[in-house]
Amino acid sequence: xxxxxxxxxxxxxxxxxxxxxxxxxxxxxxxxxxxxxxxxxxxxxxxxxxxxxxxxxxxxxxxxxxxxxxxxxxxxxxxxxxxxxxxxxxxxxxxxxxxxxxxxxxxxxxxxxxxxxxxxxxxxxxxxxxxxxxxxxxxxxxxxxxxxxxxxxxxxxxxxxxxxxxxxxxxxxxxxxxxxxxxxxxxxxxxxxxxxxxxxxxxxxxxxxxxxxxxxxxxxxxxxxxxxxxxxxxxxxxxxxxxxxxxxxxxxxxxxxxxxxxxxxxxxxxxxxxxxxxxxxxxxxxxxxxxxxxxxxxxxxxxxxxxxxxxxxxxxxxxxxxxxxxxxxxxxxxxxxxxxxxxxxxxxxxxxxxxxxxxxxxxxxxxxxxxxxxxxxxxxxxxxxxxxxxxxxxxxxxxxxxxxxxxxxxxxxxxxxxxxxxxxxxxxxxxxxxxxxxxxxxxxxxxxxxxxxxxxxxxxxxxxxxxxxxxxxxxxxxxxxxxxxxxxxxxxxxxxxxxxxxxxxxxxxxxxxxxxxxxxxxxxxxxxxxxxxxxxxxxxxxxxxxxxxxxxxxxxxxxxxxxxxxxxxxxxxxxxxxxxxxxxxxxxxxxxxxxxxxxxxxxxxxxxxxxxxxxxxxxxxxxxxxxxxxxxxxxxxxxxxxxxxxxxxxxxxxxxxxxxxxx
Numbered sequence: 033x034x035x036x037x038x039x040x041x042x043x044x045x046x047x048x049x050x051x052x053x054x055x056x057x058x059x060x061x062x063x064x065x066x067x068x069x070x071x072x073x074x075x076x077x078x079x080x081x082x083x084x085x086x087x088x089x090x091x092x093x094x095x096x097x098x099x100x101x102x103x104x105x106x107x108x109x110x111x112x113x114x115x116x117x118x119x120x121x122x123x124x125x126x127x128x129x130x131x132x133x134x135x136x137x138x139x140x141x142x143x144x145x146x147x148x149x150x151x152x153x154x155x156x157x158x159x160x161x162x163x164x165x166x167x168x169x170x171x172x173x174x175x176x177x178x179x180x181x182x183x184x185x186x187x188x189x190x191x192x193x194x195x196x197x198x199x200x201x202x203x204x205x206x207x208x209x210x211x212x213x214x215x216x217x218x219x220x221x222x223x224x225x226x227x228x229x230x231x232x233x234x235x236x237x238x239x240x241x242x243x244x245x246x247x248x249x250x251x252x253x254x255x256x257x258x259x260x261x262x263x264x265x266x267x268x269x270x271x272x273x274x275x276x277x278x279x280x281x282x283x284x285x286x287x288x289x290x291x292x293x294x295x296x297x298x299x300x301x302x303x304x305x306x307x308x309x310x311x312x313x314x315x316x317x318x319x320x321x322x323x324x325x326x327x328x329x330x331x332x333x334x335x336x337x338x339x340x341x342x343x344x345x346x347x348x349x350x351x352x353x354x355x356x357x358x359x360x361x362x363x364x365x366x367x368x369x370x371x372x373x374x375x376x377x378x379x380x381x382x383x384x385x386x387x388x389x390x391x392x393x394x395x396x397x398x399x400x401x402x403x404x405x406x407x408x409x410x411x412x413x414x415x416x417x418x419x420x421x422x423x424x425x426x427x428x429x430x431x432x433x434x435x436x437x438x439x440x441x442x443x444x445x446x447x448x449x450x451x452x453x454x455x456x457x458x459x460x461x462x463x464x465x466x467x468x469x470x471x472x473x474x475x476x477x478x479x480x481x482x483x484x485x486x487x488x489x490x491x492x493x494x495x496x497x498x499x500x501x502x503x504x505x506x507x508x509x510x511x512x513x514x515x516x517x518x519x520x521x522x523x524x525x526x527x528x529x530x531x532x533x534x535x536x537x538x539x540x541x542x543x544x545x546x547x548x549x550x551x552x553x554x555x556x557x558x559x560x561x562x563x564x565x566x567x568x569x570x571x572x573x574x575x576x577x578x579x580x581x582x583x584x585x586x587x588x589x590x591x592x593x594x595x596x597x598x599x600x601x602x603x604x605x606x607x608x609x610x611x612x613x614x615x616x617x618x619x620x621x622x623x624x625x626x627x628x629x630x631x632x633x634x635x636x637x638x639x640x641x642x643x644x645x646x647x648x649x650x651x652x653x654x655x656x657x658x659x660x661x662x663x664x665x666x667x668x669x670x671x672x673x674x675x676x677x678x679x680x681x682x683x684x685x686x687x688x689x690x691x692x693x694x695x
Contacts, residue, residue: 071124071287072159072171072256074145079155081115081140114140116314117155122307124256124287127279129294129302129322131343132311133351138293139177139261141311145291146174146259148510149694159257169512173250177262179242180507183231184436187224187245191215191252193432197513198253201420215252219244219278240271244278251282258282260292269298276301299341312350317381332384333360352377425514429522434529441530450534451541453485458545465547467641469653476655478546479628480603483621486538486562487569488594490531494573495590497523498686499583506693516690520683524574531566535559549632557631564671565624571678572620578686581693597621606658620674626659627667634661 114137122128130138143149145157147164157164181190195208203211216225221244229245230236237245243263250258260279264272276297283290283306294301308325310318318325326342329335329349336345337356348357352374363376420428440446461478465471498505501523509516539559544550548558573590580586599605601621608616616622633656638647651661 070256072289073123074159074257074289075121076145076157077119077155079115079118079144081144082111082113082152085110085112114314118316120309120319122289122291124289125283126306127283127290128307128309129292129305130309131294131346133347136311137314138311142259142261142291142293146172148174171256173255173258175246175250175260175263177265179246180503181229181245182436182504183229183234183236184439186226186228187221187237188226190229190245191248193428194249195252196428211252215248219248221245239266240275243275256289258288258290262293262295264294273301276304280304296347297343302343310346310350312378315382317350317385349381422515422518425518426522429514429519430526433522433526437526450538454538454541458542461546463547472653473655480625482562483565483601483625484598486535486566487621490566490569491573491590491594494527494570495577495586496583498577499581499586502581505690509690516687520686524679531570532563535562535566554631558628561624561627561631568620568671568675571675575678575682578682581689601625602658620671623667623670629659630661
């Protein structure tokens with residue numbers, strides 16, 4: 033059941049007391065509450081996940097398909113089994129660490145538990161004995177390994193905009209700002225609250241501060257379940273330890289359920305975890321209290337022969353790399369080769385875990401049954417209490433978009449480009465004339481160059497917007513922060529501002545230097561034609577970017593489209609062969625060029641008056657063979673229709689691609 037971003041979910045807890053039998057006392061709570069999030073007990077059993085292999089190389093794909101067909105009798109297929117029957121549980125107020133070597137399936141399991149991975153998922157996953165529902169999406173926070181934050185925004189701006197979008201409409205703006213201040217204080221971000229997040233090309237906060245900002249971004253809405261993918265990746269040991277301390281405080285103080293993947297923590301960090309799930313090749317080889325894992329493996333005959341970090345010891349076991357680790361003698365029988373020995377160790381640990389898993393689950397069930405008053409069942413029901421409406425989302429997103437892209441809009445190089453090109457063209461075509469065919473041809477060339485310049489500038493200025501912001505958009509859509517239509521409208525409107533200012537400045541300089549027709553209607557119509565070319569080019573760029581969502585491929589496709597429209601624009605080739613003439617009618621540059629010509633020239637005007645034949649009408653010039661200078665302004669409506677159509681197509685392409693793009 034899908035839920036729109038405007039609908040809020042009300043949670044209630046049913047507490048079953050042992051003296052009342054099955055009768056429960058239902059307590060309703062508006063969420064979020066003053067006392068923090070509602071506790072969630074998460075349990076998962078026999079979780080399996082497969083992915084179908086689809087090689088990008090066509091020859092490899094055909095080979096795999098043929099091999100799969102030949103192996104049908106053996107029951108095999110071209111699938112990779114990532115998770116193979118993993119189970120575990122975590123209580124409110126606990127931190128569960130998912131450990132294992134690279135490629136063992138930690139992140140895949142984390143995404144499945146967070147409801148962010150569909151497809152061939154098998155097994156049972158319950159949240160307070162309730163299966164996953166899209167309603168739970170807002171009860172969860174998911175912090176990705178890479179911090180997906182806008183680099184141009186400060187820490188405070190990042191959290192404030194997120195609060196305005198994610199927190200309920202019943203909260204005032206001041207309450208939302210107070211919530212942000214509390215988060216900043218709780219995560220020790222006071223020192224960098226006015227510092228930009230930064231990125232590859234922008235200096236900003238440190239790695240630890242960026243990671244804490246990502247966590248603050250998620251805990252703004254008091255999630256009951258917080259999932260983190262490699263939160264200490266790229267941090268030094270001190271910053272990583274401070275981060276785990278913060279997570280521990282968040283878990284204990286508000287009874288949040290926290291699950292994190294971690295690769296190789298320090299011994300100090302390792303002992304901060306409450307539970308541990310050790311994964312090897314898609315199988316679990318240990319699940320239980322983190323402090324008991326060393327005793328468990330020593331009871332199986334695996335003990336370190338030198339002082340060793342517990343995390344390093346566990347990863348060595350999970351990979352079968354047993355240097356400086358004593359092992360049971362039966363595993364060395366027959367003096368196996370190193371690779372065979374590693375495989376034998378991993379298989380042995382997996383078998384031992386399966387043997388003990390059944391008894392451990394029974395003991396856990398009995399322990400849960402003896403806990404009075406803590407058998408929580410999550411009841412979810414819909415309520416017509418909406419968050420901020422579409423217009424409010426549009427306003428917040430417009431402010432954020434303009435703030436984030438202000439550096440591009442007000443770029444000195446962009447201003448210098450518009451002014452510099454206008455001055456250069458003005459000097460080259462200084463006081464241009466239309467007295468003879470050669471002069472007329474030169475001025476028509478200037479008009480076509482205006483088409484080329486603003487088409488290429490607007491096309492390449494917009495084609496990269498959605499590919500660059502793809503990760504941010506996917507992340508926020510997964511969190512159901514706003515409607516995609518509000519984002520698209522705000523993005524297009526904000527980008528339209530520089531696409532109006534710079535062409536106006538450009539034409540104000542060039543028009544009078546080139547001595548084009550000095551009448552108010554001609555100037556206004558020329559400016560209108562230029563703006564229509566800009567808006568249509570912007571829509572084309574957005575369509576290409578939304579349909580491809582790849583920076584490299586979008587740039588290549590934009591170059592091809594620009595070349596196609598340039599050649600069919602009507603200047604280089606006026607008489608196109610019939611079998612390919614249809615390209616002219618899908619080229620907005622063709623209509624824009626014609627409109628600019630009609631803005632400057634009329635059929636009744638004359639030229640070449642100094643010749644023996646006397647004055648001739650402009651319409652008779654070879655430059656206007658395919659243009660009816662007195663044929664009306666239908667190009668205005670065609671360009672407007674194209675601009676709207678391209679944007680509608682861009683929106684639907686973006687909606688489809690973002691929905692299918694995993695985070």
